[in-house]
Amino acid sequence: MSAESRTVAREAWEETLGDLKAQGFAYLDLLTAIDRGDQIEVVAHVVEPVSAGQIRVSTRVPAVDPRLATATQLFPAAAWHEREAAEMFGLVFDGHPDPRPLLRRASPGRPPLRTATVLAARVAVPWPGAADPESAGKGARRRQLPPGVPVDWLDETST
């Protein structure tokens, strides 16, 4: 089922969700984030349980100041979603009662789901796509690199 979408300013986030809850959209289905480059989009999906109507609300916060009011006072279920979105995208949910990372230990590295974050763990794993059957026995014509990985990235660690 396709859901109606609403985009609101960061300042209107809590109020919008509160209004929707008052209108019967009392079930928080999902809250997550998307890296849009210089902005982080936060998306919440609320459901009206009787009609199963759905509304998707989104807002954008600057990547350099990724703060947003928590929705936990309205939807207690937002607590885990916000903790996960916070650790994965570096978001800060103001007023969250328990802002510990949900899935990972607190780490000083970049948030893993920001697109600028290079997945360093992949350096330790050989890329299965590096083999080149066409030039087997002839010496590889060119080194294959995983898609999306900076060209000189593996060189620092290999050989």
Add this chain to the structure above:
Amino acid sequence: MSPVAHGVIALLPEACTSCMICVRECPTWCITVESHAEQVGEPGARRPRTVSILDRFAIDFGLCMYCGICIDVCPFDALEWAPAIDNSAANRNDLVHDTERLAGWRMHD
């Protein structure tokens, strides 16, 4: 479409050319293809042709996220969804399905 239509990924080994496209596109790096090159002479051809022979194809379902990208990108339709849901395992290694097991998931040829 049955609710478990995307249960497991099946392989038709005869159709696979070991081209490595699925291996390179898989976001979780969970496909392994091992192959070797063989020279095939054909009547009338001046020089023998080099073809890749598939030795082993494996998907690690402990890493696979069932995105279906491998199925989409295969130029030879060697991969397809199969509706099996009994592909759990008692230990981590048994989640790696190799050529024969993947071929066994096929519903039709």
